[in-house]
Amino acid sequence: MPSGQFSDIPETLGVLDVDVFIKVLSRTLFSPFFTAFIPLLVASQRQQWDAPAVKWSAGWFFLLSMFWSLRFISKLWRNGGSLLYQSARTSWENQIVLITGGASGTGELLANTLAVRNVDVVVLDVNPIVSENYNVHYYKCDISNWEEVNVISKRIIEEVGQPTIVVNNAGVVQGKPLVELSAEDINQTFAVNTLGHFWVLKAFLPGIVKQRFGHIVTVSSVTAFAGIARMADYCASKSAVISLHESLRYELDKIYRTPQIRTTLVTTGFIHTPLFSRSSYAATETPSPLPAWLFHFFAPPLDSHEVVKAIIAALDANESTDIKLPFYAHLVALSRVFPSWVRDVLQWVILQISGADYMMENFVKVSGLRGDEEVVNDEGSKEA
Template identity: 55%
Template sequence: MEVQIQPPNQSLDVSLMFDNFDIDILVKVLSHTMLSPFFMFWLPVFFWFNDVPYTDPVFFGTSAYVIGVAVFWFTKWHSRLYRNQGSLIYGPGSLDWGEQIILITGGSSGIGELIANTCAVRNVTVIVLDVNPIVTENYNINYYKCDVSKWEEVEAVSKQIIEEIGHPTILINNAGVVQGKLLVDLTPEDVQQTFSVNTLAHFWTLKAFLPGLIERKKGHIITMSSVAGMVGMARMTDYNASKAALISLHESLRYELDHKYN
């Protein structure tokens, strides 16, 4: 009996190569190559070692591009120093992850769950506020049931958290809902829920935990907004408006923290 052995299928589904490709990967690659002054610096150096005259358009254009990229990076770096209360001489202090208590709203699913588990790997004490419990194997994630859209629940659970664990040092306001309906199809309850969870919840958690951050004169507040807060989209009128409000809230809070507290 003759047995025929078929060669293995060498075909490759090219689409699989791009399953995990997104704009973040592209930006990451460009930031370390074409948009990195440390990478692009060697291009005019190469021309210089090859005796390319300074007046050569390619040499001149490349040098101007590198200078522009360097200015962009310096501006970006200086902006980061300002946001973290640093200066050109003294940069912001390093963050000791082991001493941090991170509170995440809406941390039982989606992005919030990913953030909670990622932070837990750094040996950080993580607190999750959500109406549903988080399913995790990380021992340092503490779950508290709370509807963050209701001030009474936030106020009560904040006192419990401070007493049992301590004052959060990093507040991540992440909870959010999406209705996905046309404006005329939205019920008053839909609109109320969207703004209560997406916007008002930020006010309630800030009112509860911001005084502790101000008293210790350090901490971090992370507002999870969206590009949807800056553009319009169909079936997203309530969601976009709630996220636009968060952008304004965060900017106004920044001015208060910079100028109204000693």
């Protein structure tokens, strides 16, 4: 956790949150392997096999086994796997990874982490990446501009090679109420957050389809599933790329007949990156009405390394998957399938816990500034 943030959180709770409890429960009370021993343990205590304690524990084991079996079968189906053998993991030899927005935050960490594996990494950003790795190749590019992406993509293929893995990570946020958004604000949000995905895929997907292997990672946000005050444009743009991700999956399967090209969707909550560094989430005072330690427990902010670790795990496994971090991201996504009144209650509870509607109240934009926007320093004054 960055220094100075949530300073009133007890030290013992600094790394303790609901996600830790979920991980522990998933390996114990919700693990078929663990619960298989419970009926045997109960029966060994001189209980009859038809005793309620034995039957209930056996029933719980059966339900868990069914649940995890269905999840496993779904994973096999999605990745064209077999019960008899496991899909081959990614061989990093000769892989070329392209990352948009790779000059800072999660993109920068991902680029440098992969570079340590001796993987060639191409970074597209309007700002240069800071890296000591010789195999990180930076190309200045505004991905919201198709003509620029088209020209740069040809240079990349000629100078570095055809990317095999594409991580659409670049993003921008305005942090304004809808009626206060200028036309330039809205155009920039959708041009970077949504159209940028289209332009990068339009430029590099033909080569990936031609070689018939690769991996496309789409970075969205949990805000795609729940509207948040002062983020109407951001939420809409992130929701759009989820639809793009789903359509891409079916095009790869049905049109190009290349199910072996994997697709991964990443939906996360708040991450400590420059993009939201001047929001309430990044400040000492939390936007939630809950005490800081309780807020942190239920709605833990993410560090970039947690997201990078999950993305690299998906790339290593060479499987199409969905990554939702932290745990409450699953609840927000799931809320959409419930009746409207249940969804409203769930969203109210989640937003009350997270304080998301207030996170952008005093937001200052410092990332993705346009030429017509002024820089605001840490003291709140504008700079030329």
